[in-house]
Amino acid sequence: MKRISKKSAKQLWVESIKHMEIFQCFYPGCESGDIIKLHTLQNNGVISQLAEDNQVCMPRTSRHSTYPMDKKRGIELDMVGKNVATTFKGFCKEHDDKLFADIEKSKWRPDDKSAFLFTYRTVCSELQNKQEFMKRIKYVMDKRGLIYDKLPGYVQEDYNSYESAITDLRP
Numbered sequence: 201m202k203r204i205s206k207k208s209a210k211q212l213w214v215e216s217i218k219h220m221e222i223f224q225c226f227y228p229g230c231e232s233g234d235i236i237k238l239h240t241l242q243n244n245g246v247i248s249q250l251a252e253d254n255q256v257c258m259p260r261t262s263r264h265s266t267y268p269m270d271k272k273r274g275i276e277l278d279m280v281g282k283n284v285a286t287t288f289k290g291f292c293k294e295h296d297d298k299l300f301a302d303i304e305k306s307k308w309r310p311d312d313k314s315a316f317l318f319t320y321r322t323v324c325s326e327l328q329n330k331q332e333f334m335k336r337i338k339y340v341m342d343k344r345g346l347i348y349d350k351l352p353g354y355v356q357e358d359y360n361s362y363e364s365a366i367t368d369l370r371p
């Protein structure tokens with residue numbers, strides 16, 4: 201029989217950070233487990249121009265906060281080192297190099313292709329945040345022995361909205 205954790209939901213939520221990473225490349229059909237951390241925005245381009253003392257201010261929602269337990273909905277502004285700002289893990293090295301070479305390896309140009317690549321990478325980053333968030337919720341539910349069908353209706357609605365935020369972004 202499965203053991204149900206005696207830790208509070210809040211304790212488990214904080215603990216779930218250690219279990220939220222997803223080691224899958226967004227590139228269709230890619231099975232590489234070598235997922236690298238990449239910048240949504242160029243570190244030596246946009247981020248460097250915004251940084252003061254190698255830090256930038258950015259909202260941290262899913263990784264730092266105790267949302268959904270936090271009444272402020274977890275939105276906090278934090279100072280973040282420019283080397284980690286806007287980073288996420290979503291592509292293997294091969295596909296990161298292939299897909300984003302035009303906006304990483306050469307000087308940024310404000311053209312349609314660059315706009316598309318930045319937008320695409322931002323969407324992938326947000327999708328990954330949502331997937332990690334959902335993985336954390338499932339971790340807490342699993343440790344607490346909670347089953348979707350037995351949750352109150354309003355909690356099921358929240359769960360469904362988190363799920364649809366992911367399925368709406370997937371092709």
Ligand SMILES: [Zn+2]
Binds near residue numbers: 225230231232293295
């Ligand atoms: Zn890949």
